[in-house]
Amino acid sequence: MSTGNLKIGGVCLSPRRGSSEILLELFLDEIRAAGISAVPPLLIREHSFLPCNECEICYDGSDCPLPDDANVHLNSLRQMDGIIIATPVFFYSVPGGAKCFIDRAQQFWVRRQLLGQNEERGLAALISVASSGGEKLFEDVRLVSKYFLDALGYRLTDVLSFRGVDNPGDITDDMRNSVRQFARRFAVKIKERGKSEKD
Numbered sequence: 001m002s003t004g005n006l007k008i009g010g011v012c013l014s015p016r017r018g019s020s021e022i023l024l025e026l027f028l029d030e031i032r033a034a035g036i037s038a039v040p041p042l043l044i045r046e047h048s049f050l051p052c053n054e055c056e057i058c059y060d061g062s063d064c065p066l067p068d069d070a071n072v073h074l075n076s077l078r079q080m081d082g083i084i085i086a087t088p089v090f091f092y093s094v095p096g097g098a099k100c101f102i103d104r105a106q107q108f109w110v111r112r113q114l115l116g117q118n119e120e121r122g123l124a125a126l127i128s129v130a131s132s133g134g135e136k137l138f139e140d141v142r143l144v145s146k147y148f149l150d151a152l153g154y155r156l157t158d159v160l161s162f163r164g165v166d167n168p169g170d171i172t173d174d175m176r177n178s179v180r181q182f183a184r185r186f187a188v189k190i191k192e193r194g195k196s197e198k199d
């Protein structure tokens with residue numbers, strides 16, 4: 001079954017092939033089973049993105065001039081109907097290497113917030129894992145993701161978090177089932193949005 005040209009992109013923020021990457025793959029498999037294309041996800045662990053140096057060259061709408069392939073990946077992410085981010089919690093936030101990539105989206109924040117180029121691109125989902133922590137364990141990850149996605153033109157609508165996960169061996173069948181259901185619900189939203197755009 002295929003659903004038009006709907007496309008979902010993914011990003012895994014972990015510096016290793018760990019639990020978040022495994023859950024991301026499960027999510028994308030379910031998206032494909034629902035008839036939506038899922039492009040191979042961006043794995044931050046395979047890259048070394050430079051941090052934003054606040055040169056402000058992008059403040060007139062120019063591309064970020066830093067010499068790596070962050071712009072290529074950010075622009076690819078902006079071509080989707082939906083985005084899924086999967087991440088571990090590191091010191092109550094996203095891993096440092098991933099934060100470098102996220103900060104490079106400032107060029108798109110500028111275009112939306114300062115230059116009025118307000119394109120709505122689609123919906124987004126977030127899966128996060130962590131070992132323990134307090135009540136606000138997933139709050140920073142959610143906010144960082146929400147505003148990163150907003151800069152790219154996506155609205156974060158669906159969030160799923162798991163505690164008690166330190167290593168892939170901690171992933172339970174219940175967690176896998178939750179991810180499958182979560183992906184199916186997201187697929188329905190993406191399809192509904194796709195339909196309403198055509199009316």
Ligand SMILES: Cc1cc2nc3c(=O)[nH]c(=O)nc-3n(C[C@H](O)[C@H](O)[C@H](O)COP(=O)(O)O)c2cc1C
Pocket residue numbers: 014015016017018019020021087088089090091092093129130131132133137165166167168
């Ligand atoms: C540098 C570092 C910081 C971490 N900080 C936290 C934390 O603040 N709270 C928490 O519950 N787990 C923390 N963890 C545990 C990871 O969130 C956990 O092991 C997660 O499952 C790793 O996911 P991954 O396999 O997808 O990378 C930390 C782990 C590392 C390596």
